[in-house]
Amino acid sequence: MHWVAMNANLRKHSSAFVDDDVLSGELCLVFLDDAKYTMVGDKMEWAPALWIEYEKEKLKKFNKITVINVLGKLIDFDKIIKSHLDNIDVEVYNIPEISWSHFAKEIKNLHKEETIDEKTQTFWTSIGVMRLNRFIFLSHLSKINCLSTALYPSMSREEFDYMCYQISKISKDMYGKVADIPLIGKRIFGDVKPFEFNILARENLKKSMYSLNAIQPCVDYYVQRHDEKYFMCIADETIPIGLNEPNTNTESILNFQPYKLINEKYEGESNAVLRWQGILDTNSELFTNFDLAKETYNKNTSVIKHNKQVLYDSDWDKIVSDSFQKLPGKVCDVLNNTNMKGALKYVF
Amino acid sequence: MPIKVLYHYRMYDTDVDTYLSKQTELYELKQRNKSPGFKFRKFKDVESAINDIKHKLIPESANLLATTHWSLNKDKDVLSKQLIFNSGKDREEYQKAIERAWALINHVDYRVTTTEGETIIE
Numbered sequence: 001m002h003w004v005a006m007n008a009n010l011r012k013h014s015s016a017f018v019d020d021d022v023l024s025g026e027l028c029l030v031f032l033d034d035a036k037y038t039m040v041g042d043k044m045e046w047a048p049a050l051w052i053e054y055e056k057e058k059l060k061k062f063n064k065i066t067v068i069n070v071l072g073k074l075i076d077f078d079k080i081i082k083s084h085l086d087n088i089d090v091e092v093y094n095i096p097e098i099s100w101s102h103f104a105k106e107i108k109n110l111h112k113e114e115t116i117d118e119k120t121q122t123f124w125t126s127i128g129v130m131r132l133n134r135f136i137f138l139s140h141l142s143k144i145n146c147l148s149t150a151l152y153p154s155m156s157r158e159e160f161d162y163m164c165y166q167i168s169k170i171s172k173d174m175y176g177k178v179a180d181i182p183l184i185g186k187r188i189f190g191d192v193k194p195f196e197f198n199i200l201a202r203e204n205l206k207k208s209m210y211s212l213n214a215i216q217p218c219v220d221y222y223v224q225r226h227d228e229k230y231f232m233c234i235a236d237e238t239i240p241i242g243l244n245e246p247n248t249n250t251e252s253i254l255n256f257q258p259y260k261l262i263n264e265k266y267e268g269e270s271n272a273v274l275r276w277q278g279i280l281d282t283n284s285e286l287f288t289n290f291d292l293a294k295e296t297y298n299k300n301t302s303v304i305k306h307n308k309q310v311l312y313d314s315d316w317d318k319i320v321s322d323s324f325q326k327l328p329g330k331v332c333d334v335l336n337n338t339n340m341k342g343a344l345k346y347v348f
Numbered sequence: 349m350p351i352k353v354l355y356h357y358r359m360y361d362t363d364v365d366t367y368l369s370k371q372t373e374l375y376e377l378k379q380r381n382k383s384p385g386f387k388f389r390k391f392k393d394v395e396s397a398i399n400d401i402k403h404k405l406i407p408e409s410a411n412l413l414a415t416t417h418w419s420l421n422k423d424k425d426v427l428s429k430q431l432i433f434n435s436g437k438d439r440e441e442y443q444k445a446i447e448r449a450w451a452l453i454n455h456v457d458y459r460v461t462t463t464e465g466e467t468i469i470e
Contacts, residue, residue: 012454038451041444047451054406054452156381 001066003028003334006048008036018058027062028334031069035218042169044272046219049080056084064089068331070098072224080221093331097323100226100253105316107231110198113312116206116237122286122293124204125212126151126197133214133243133276135163135181140280142179146287150212154185171273198232205236209297210286213240213248217272220245226253234307239300241283243276254319255310257303262286262296350432351439354465357401357427357456361389367459386459388425394418397427402457410445413438428465 004018006029018027029048037044052059059065065081065088067074078090123146127134130153141147155163164178189200205211213230223245233240239259242248247267252258262285266278286293324332360367370384391397398418405411414431421428433439449455456462 038447040447040451041440045448045451050406050448050452158381 001026001028001330001334003030006031006051008047018055020058024061024063026064026066027059028066028068030334031067031071031074035071035216035222035224037217037219039166039169042172044170044217044219046222049219052081052084059085059088062088064091066090066331066334067092068095068334069093070095070335072096072099072218072222075221075223077221093327095323095327095335096223096253097319101316101320103226103228104231104254104311104314107198107228107235108311108314108316110195111202111232111235113235113308114206119209119237119294119297120207121149122208122290123149123210124208125149126201126204127153127212127214128194128197129153130155130159130163131214131217132163132166132273133217134212135178136167136175136273136276137212137214137243137280138181139179140277140284141287142181144284144288147181149287151186151188152181153187155181155183157183167273171271171277175273175277198228202232202236205232205238208238209293210241211238212243214243218245220270220272231311234311237304237308239297239304241279241286243279245272246270246275249279255314256307259300259303260296262292349469350434351436352468353431353433353439354467355429355431356463356465357397357403357429358425358461359389359391359401359457360384360386360459360461362386362459364458371458389459390424391420391427392424394420394427397424400457401427401460402454403429404449404453404455405442405445406448406452407445410442413442413445 002019002025004027031048036047038047039045040050065085067077067081067090069077069092073094073096074092078092081090082088125137127138127150134152138147138150138152141150160181160183167175167178189197192200211229211233213226213233215224215227215229218224230240230242232238234256239261241261246269249261250258250264250267261279261283263279263282265282266275269275269278286296324335327335362370367384367386370386374382374384389400391400397420414433417430417432419428419430420426431439431442433442446455
């Protein structure tokens with residue numbers, strides 16, 4: 001079976017395209033670190049979906065396409081492929097347990113289980129890399145005078161303007177004015193590696209009832225949702241406020257349960273910018289009203305305890321190995337032959 | 349109402365790997381807006397210049413949305429592309445073809461710098 005790795009860097013170096021001499025039989029598309037959206041006109045598009053369209057004539061010559069994805073879940077991606085290639089057989093295998101377990105295991109090992117004292121502050125987060133959802137989050141914090149609860153990176157004027165451009169395009173000018181966010185970042189730990197940072201950040205998280213879970217924004221049919229910050233929150237009994245794809249705060253993964261915020265009205269909003277804005281607007285009192293934040297936090301007590309137990313009691317290696325057992329042999333072969341599991345070490 | 353748009357392309361005269369490693373170095377030094385310091389390539393003629401900069405649209409048929417005139421300056425280090433669109437909608441679609449190319453492969457080679465000239469609505 002011929003296979004192509006779906007990876008932005010490989011495509012940019014022209015090595016992630018279908019060779020002319022293999023156009024028959026079954027093609028396997030292996031997704032690796034390729035979640036990022038890109039702007040085309042006023043829409044957030046996903047490069048692999050553009051790739052399908054771009055390679056359509058070659059892809060038509062295959063009988064079958066097998067998609068293997070180890071980072072999050074692709075929702076209805078077979079339908080997207082079939083919208084371009086209606087006569088082709090498509091199978092999609094999502095093995096998100098590989099990436100989710102990787103993060104869960106890392107935090108379980110790094111952050112030894114501790115008894116968490118009474119929470120004394122509502123919110124704390126540290127933004128490492130600026131992304132659109134995080135930018136909107138900072139804009140909201142600035143509007144409600146709560147920027148002091150976040151650390152954030154420096155931005156150039158061009159980066160700031162490009163974020164504003166994307167917000168205006170995606171929301172079709174319905175977002176309103178972006179608040180002033182300082183271009184000079186706020187850092188307190190100095191120049192530390194992510195590993196060291198997570199240890200230093202823990203003291204702040206332990207005191208906070210809420211934090212931010214805003215991973216690389218994806219198009220809505222690519223559910224990534226959880227990275228190390230989500231599991232750090234679970235370890236320290238902090239509620240993560242998710243600004244990701246639809247229903248991030250109402251659905252969950254593995255055996256974890258979703259936390260309940262004040263308002264879920266915007267969870268299903270299909271426009272990403274308006275969804276994030278709506279979630280922040282309708283839950284804004286979590287940042288500004290300590291008593292309400294505490295009351296909402298206390299309502300989540302059983303979920304907080306349950307999720308912490310799942311994090312520390314689960315055998316994450318076994319979860320990955322069990323998910324492998326369920327896969328057809330040919331999918332395992334591709335994952336083993338492409339060293340996908342090994343490659344993930346370099347992705348994270 | 350025809351719309352004329354002008355783009356100018358210059359290409360650093362070095363190989364891609366050297367160029368990208370210099371960009372990484374500038375990024376790490378937080379000097380992303382600084383010139384990498386390479387000379388600009390002298391193109392042989394218009395056809396080879398278009399080939400050199402690896403100009404790409406997705407789909408390629410977006411070329412049909414505009415009348416395109418390519419030219420080189422006297423020093424042969426600036427390739428210019430003048431586009432004439434019959435409508436704003438055609439221009440938008442052409443721009444999307446550029447953005448799709450950036451998303452997937454690259455609209456032009458890494459080493460190319462682009463500047464936009466004056467837009468004229470006649």
